[in-house]
Amino acid sequence: MATAVGSLSQPEDRSKIWEWMTTVDHKKIAALYGVTGFTFFLFAGIQALLIRTQLAVPNGTVLDADLYNQLFTTHALTMIFLAIMPLGASFFNYFIPLQIGARDVAFPRLNALGYWTFLVGGVMLTSSFFLGGAPDGGWFAYAPLTSTEYAPGKNLDFYTVSLLILGISSLMGALNFAVTIINMRAPGMLMMRLPVYMWMTLVVAFLLILSLPIITVALIQLYFDRNFSTHFFSPEAGGDPILWQHIFWLFGHPEVYVLILPSMGIVSEVLPVMSRKPLFGYSAIVFAGAAIGVLGFAVWAHHMFTTGLGTVPLIVFSASTMAIGVPTGIKIFNWLGTMWGGNIRFTTATYFAVSFIALFTIGGISGVMHASPAVDGQHQDSYFVVAHLHYVLFGGAIMGIFAGIFYWFPKMTGRFLDERMGKFTFWALFVGQNLTFFPMHFLGLAGMPRRIYTYDEGLGWETWNLVATGGSYIIALGVLVFLINFFKTMRQAPTAGDNPWDGGTLEWATSSPPPEHNFDVVPEVRDRDPLWYNRDHGIAAAPKPEHLHIHLPPPSYIPLVVAMGVALLGIGALSHIGVSVLGVAVIVYGVWAWALEPTE
Amino acid sequence: MAAAAHESGHHTSLGVDNRKLLMWIFLASECLFFGTLISTYLVFKGQSLVGPFPGEILDIPLTSASTFVLLMSSLTMVLAVYGAQHGRLGLMRGMLLATILLGLTFLGFQVYEFRHFGHLGLNLGTNQFGATFYLMTGFHGTHVGVGVLYLISLLIGSMRRSGLGKERALWVDTAGLYWHFVDVVWIVIFTIVYLIPE
Amino acid sequence: MGRSGPRRMIAIVLSLVITAVTVWLMYIAFVDSADTPQTTYQAMSDNAQLAQDVYTIIFILAGAVMAGVIALTLAFSFIYRERPGQQALQIHGNSKLELLWTLLPVLIVAAMAVPTFNAIAVITGDAPEDSLEVKAVGYQWWFQFQYPELGVVTASDLHLPVDRPILVKLESKDVIHSFWVPQLSGKVDMVPGHTNQLWFTPNTVGEFMGQCAEFCGLSHANMRFRVFVHTQEDFDAWVQSQLAEAATPEEGLAAAGAQQFTMSGCIGCHTVRGNALAMGVIGPELTHFGSRTRLAGGMVENTEVELRRWLKNPPAMKPGSIMPNLNLTDEQIDSLVAYLYSLQ
Ligand code: HEA
Ligand code: HEA
Numbered sequence A: 001m002a003t004a005v006g007s008l009s010q011p012e013d014r015s016k017i018w019e020w021m022t023t024v025d026h027k028k029i030a031a032l033y034g035v036t037g038f039t040f041f042l043f044a045g046i047q048a049l050l051i052r053t054q055l056a057v058p059n060g061t062v063l064d065a066d067l068y069n070q071l072f073t074t075h076a077l078t079m080i081f082l083a084i085m086p087l088g089a090s091f092f093n094y095f096i097p098l099q100i101g102a103r104d105v106a107f108p109r110l111n112a113l114g115y116w117t118f119l120v121g122g123v124m125l126t127s128s129f130f131l132g133g134a135p136d137g138g139w140f141a142y143a144p145l146t147s148t149e150y151a152p153g154k155n156l157d158f159y160t161v162s163l164l165i166l167g168i169s170s171l172m173g174a175l176n177f178a179v180t181i182i183n184m185r186a187p188g189m190l191m192m193r194l195p196v197y198m199w200m201t202l203v204v205a206f207l208l209i210l211s212l213p214i215i216t217v218a219l220i221q222l223y224f225d226r227n228f229s230t231h232f233f234s235p236e237a238g239g240d241p242i243l244w245q246h247i248f249w250l251f252g253h254p255e256v257y258v259l260i261l262p263s264m265g266i267v268s269e270v271l272p273v274m275s276r277k278p279l280f281g282y283s284a285i286v287f288a289g290a291a292i293g294v295l296g297f298a299v300w301a302h303h304m305f306t307t308g309l310g311t312v313p314l315i316v317f318s319a320s321t322m323a324i325g326v327p328t329g330i331k332i333f334n335w336l337g338t339m340w341g342g343n344i345r346f347t348t349a350t351y352f353a354v355s356f357i358a359l360f361t362i363g364g365i366s367g368v369m370h371a372s373p374a375v376d377g378q379h380q381d382s383y384f385v386v387a388h389l390h391y392v393l394f395g396g397a398i399m400g401i402f403a404g405i406f407y408w409f410p411k412m413t414g415r416f417l418d419e420r421m422g423k424f425t426f427w428a429l430f431v432g433q434n435l436t437f438f439p440m441h442f443l444g445l446a447g448m449p450r451r452i453y454t455y456d457e458g459l460g461w462e463t464w465n466l467v468a469t470g471g472s473y474i475i476a477l478g479v480l481v482f483l484i485n486f487f488k489t490m491r492q493a494p495t496a497g498d499n500p501w502d503g504g505t506l507e508w509a510t511s512s513p514p515p516e517h518n519f520d521v522v523p524e525v526r527d528r529d530p531l532w533y534n535r536d537h538g539i540a541a542a543p544k545p546e547h548l549h550i551h552l553p554p555p556s557y558i559p560l561v562v563a564m565g566v567a568l569l570g571i572g573a574l575s576h577i578g579v580s581v582l583g584v585a586v587i588v589y590g591v592w593a594w595a596l597e598p599t600e
Numbered sequence B: 001m002a003a004a005a006h007e008s009g010h011h012t013s014l015g016v017d018n019r020k021l022l023m024w025i026f027l028a029s030e031c032l033f034f035g036t037l038i039s040t041y042l043v044f045k046g047q048s049l050v051g052p053f054p055g056e057i058l059d060i061p062l063t064s065a066s067t068f069v070l071l072m073s074s075l076t077m078v079l080a081v082y083g084a085q086h087g088r089l090g091l092m093r094g095m096l097l098a099t100i101l102l103g104l105t106f107l108g109f110q111v112y113e114f115r116h117f118g119h120l121g122l123n124l125g126t127n128q129f130g131a132t133f134y135l136m137t138g139f140h141g142t143h144v145g146v147g148v149l150y151l152i153s154l155l156i157g158s159m160r161r162s163g164l165g166k167e168r169a170l171w172v173d174t175a176g177l178y179w180h181f182v183d184v185v186w187i188v189i190f191t192i193v194y195l196i197p198e
Numbered sequence C: 001m002g003r004s005g006p007r008r009m010i011a012i013v014l015s016l017v018i019t020a021v022t023v024w025l026m027y028i029a030f031v032d033s034a035d036t037p038q039t040t041y042q043a044m045s046d047n048a049q050l051a052q053d054v055y056t057i058i059f060i061l062a063g064a065v066m067a068g069v070i071a072l073t074l075a076f077s078f079i080y081r082e083r084p085g086q087q088a089l090q091i092h093g094n095s096k097l098e099l100l101w102t103l104l105p106v107l108i109v110a111a112m113a114v115p116t117f118n119a120i121a122v123i124t125g126d127a128p129e130d131s132l133e134v135k136a137v138g139y140q141w142w143f144q145f146q147y148p149e150l151g152v153v154t155a156s157d158l159h160l161p162v163d164r165p166i167l168v169k170l171e172s173k174d175v176i177h178s179f180w181v182p183q184l185s186g187k188v189d190m191v192p193g194h195t196n197q198l199w200f201t202p203n204t205v206g207e208f209m210g211q212c213a214e215f216c217g218l219s220h221a222n223m224r225f226r227v228f229v230h231t232q233e234d235f236d237a238w239v240q241s242q243l244a245e246a247a248t249p250e251e252g253l254a255a256a257g258a259q260q261f262t263m264s265g266c267i268g269c270h271t272v273r274g275n276a277l278a279m280g281v282i283g284p285e286l287t288h289f290g291s292r293t294r295l296a297g298g299m300v301e302n303t304e305v306e307l308r309r310w311l312k313n314p315p316a317m318k319p320g321s322i323m324p325n326l327n328l329t330d331e332q333i334d335s336l337v338a339y340l341y342s343l344q
């Protein structure tokens, strides 16, 4: 992230830009993901602010119904697919090789291709605003509202095509990360010595590998329904709208764990280091994470409790959903156990990590409430659910990501983010998000449905909506201060040193920022916290060898070419088949060149 | 595919090459892909409101023949891998060529079948059978097509100066995994569509 | 604050106080919100009461878990805040504790699950034999209500007798909608191509708010309805009034309106029983339009002002409205209003 901005602030330099466009270095790709993801976060946040402004008072007139529907749909899509997932991918990219003691990911060019494909998908989704209208069917796009009959424009085609492209991108990333973690660990880095963050990454990778193909099929079917006269989801000709819901949520629920597990991993890194003690119950946390991953595939119908599933499915899915609270609880309590007896440094990262525990619990608890179909009959599609999802996504995923940013910033850039501004950001986000999202519980309780662009006065919803809107502006203030903090810090000289927090995992064994080859000597691992082990056993770091003979893969422009092919393919799917054919040709050419390109 | 070549000789934690591991995990993903397509087919089985219905137009003997062709291609693929691993370049090239030709034959059968069904009035939008059948077998055919391209590039690669000898047997081995997977998927599809009656 | 002695006590007390105050504030807001017109927490039917009781149990258990975690997080943050000279405890875990916090949630979850299962067995089970059947059909963006046994069809206002089980069959003519009267029943979706159902027995006479709860396009926000629960006598009287056909007015403005109704093409979309020309089925039946309390899919009150606004330009009032702007002049509207309100 850091270097990216560093380079942007320099005078226009073609070769520098070319360097970024052809890079296969995992750290630079991480920077690209990070900057792009954060930009999309701001964008989706501005959309949220517009939503909140419209809802501040009854019968608001800031937005009309059409624009409102586009905004809440793209707000969700952008936050989920273009902000949180790439920010996760950014950390994965940066820290997988560093934490497992490798020089790069297993497939550096595939990694670059993943980023460029993501960018193509993101730009495509966002451009829909200027090309006739953004998707407006909600982020889960229930049929048959998404059929050409009820959504004749291109809006929903942008949805299918860009999500397909983003899915391909995530799949490439996930395959790469899985192979890297499984197969490229430093000597002595057994699976049960992997940092918890790596474990969560691995679970996320497998969740993606197994759930993305499912949504891929659903999106293709929807695309065919809209463009090739099939009837998978439209009832008149024998299709079934409920089938879309099953397939979507079979992907959708694992997806929400894709969003939260990385942050859980970050919290599991920050808390022990800041408490100055090892993680409490390492194996339990790892197994709980894996259990959440497995159970995540068995609960999807809890999003469909009101669709008339019948008594037995209701009971089965209610039980499996409630069961997920148990492994999640294990994590929560083990984090508390980690704090217990510690000597905790309250840095900004710690604030974010500790608040994660409480805020995520609030969100998890409301999740368990609507795991009861009887209760969910009242909660489903009301603001109670909106409260739930923001507590887990903002109080969980976003707070975790901020913890990661403040924790790893010194490693990535050699500079500390300003702690005073950092704490201001924390308090603004903390207070702001509680003000924004807690009242939504009350709104749901008072019967306010979600996805309404307007509401009447006299229903008792006025106060809390106004409070929520105020809260969202406080969040924005916090984010703004963070941006200032970031740009200010990047102007300063690096002073952080290799291991400023006295961390125990391998990323702290190299310089800040790390050299292109990561480690001069690949470290030998003897414990879960190798640096602490070496510290306690008086083992000095291996001396820097005099001659470094390290082969790094050369930069390559071919991923960019293939991504351009994907872009053409997508544009063709939205306009004219000829463009798609061209795109396929470019992809085939790119893959050939890829295979033939020398990598030594 | 993308493995930096310098990695191939290096230490890996499992002792399996990265590329091969990648293929295995990718195939796990593919299982879910075809699993979803097949599930959709099963969900809509017997739900077509208008004809042509599967019983009326499926030509089981014909497709059995094409299935046999695809099965044979797995055999030749095994031999190609064997040739690659034992340094018998000639055997490998011959068998790769045979696999490619068998794959193309299978595709030929499929093109014929699709066109034939089209003449009988079964199109994508005709009924649920048409939609699910074409989508599922179409994506399978696409996979066979990609596999053919994959093998062709290996074949051409083996002709190049650097050759594709024993040390690169892994490439063929990995391609073989993919090919066998696509073959197995077809067996499942064939059983479900053609053998199990409505 | 430190790790031992009085400071530790202070930290614990402080954490408990903060937690207690938070919970108390939440409780106040909760009670407040439960006292609003469209509340989900003032059940007025048997099945809604059943669900609400489950909610209460789960709410208390979940609230306790939440308060516990918050209190612990606060307490540990205060107690174990870094202090010079302190050493962190170097431990890797504690299997007894870990077992405890695995089993405890299992028990809590079980305590939530059992009442849940009992309740849904009833709620999603079969309705009693003597239920009054109502068919509710979702349209973009209004609700139609049919009483197959009584031969009554209406829209936007649903009338029910008290203390008699009601079986609502749910259908949709276009996209997915959802039938939700928080005080009478949890929501159930209206899915095109499926017939869902729900049942409940209203136990209080009164007026309740209903709302479409599934996003169904532009005017999802405006897709509302009202439920009127009457005593049996009042209900029977209402049914009688609805069974009558509409008389076509013979003179005055209303008579002109009746003609206008035909000439402007209203008959193509609306049914008025008693007017042989008006047989349309795209829009709501208007036979007894004058007696309805809500207009335009429950969006606004049925007053003359609103009706004029509606006829002037429906999509301007209700985004996306399927009823087009028919460019009626003010005189035409005058007559139509007179006619429509003659349809009592
Ligand atoms: C990060 C994302 C994330 C996470 C982690 C979760 C976690 C959970 N979610 Fe949530 N959920 C969403 C994101 C997420 N959800 C989103 C985005 C939606 C809305 C989608 C849409 O409609 O747009 C949604 C909707 C949603 C619904 C559907 C609501 C509806 O539409 O009617 C349900 C129903 O069961 C549900 C349940 C749960 C449960 C049981 C968990 C559990 O995993 C939570 C487990 C955690 C805890 C329970 C807290 C910690 C545990 C303890 C302290 C131990 C003690 C606890 C007990 C004994 C209970 N979620
Ligand atoms: C990762 C997930 C995520 C995140 C982080 C958020 C964050 C926010 N969300 Fe979002 N939301 C969803 C996921 C998320 N949401 C989902 C899945 C839905 C359901 C959608 C659906 O129904 O389909 C939803 C729906 C949703 C609704 C309901 C809409 C409806 O049903 O009608 C609302 C309403 O208030 C809302 C509000 C907010 C707010 C105020 C924030 C805030 O926290 C945002 C904070 C961020 C900022 C404020 C950005 C800061 C910007 C600046 C500081 C500007 C800087 C300026 C320049 C540089 C130019 N969200």
Ligand code: CUA
Residues within 6 Å of the ligand: C138, C141, C176, C177, C178, C212, C213, C214, C215, C216, C217, C219, C220, C221, C223
């Ligand atoms: Cu009908 Cu929302």
Ligand SMILES: [Cu+2]
Residues within 6 Å of the ligand: A252, A253, A256, A299, A300, A302, A303
């Ligand atoms: Cu879920």
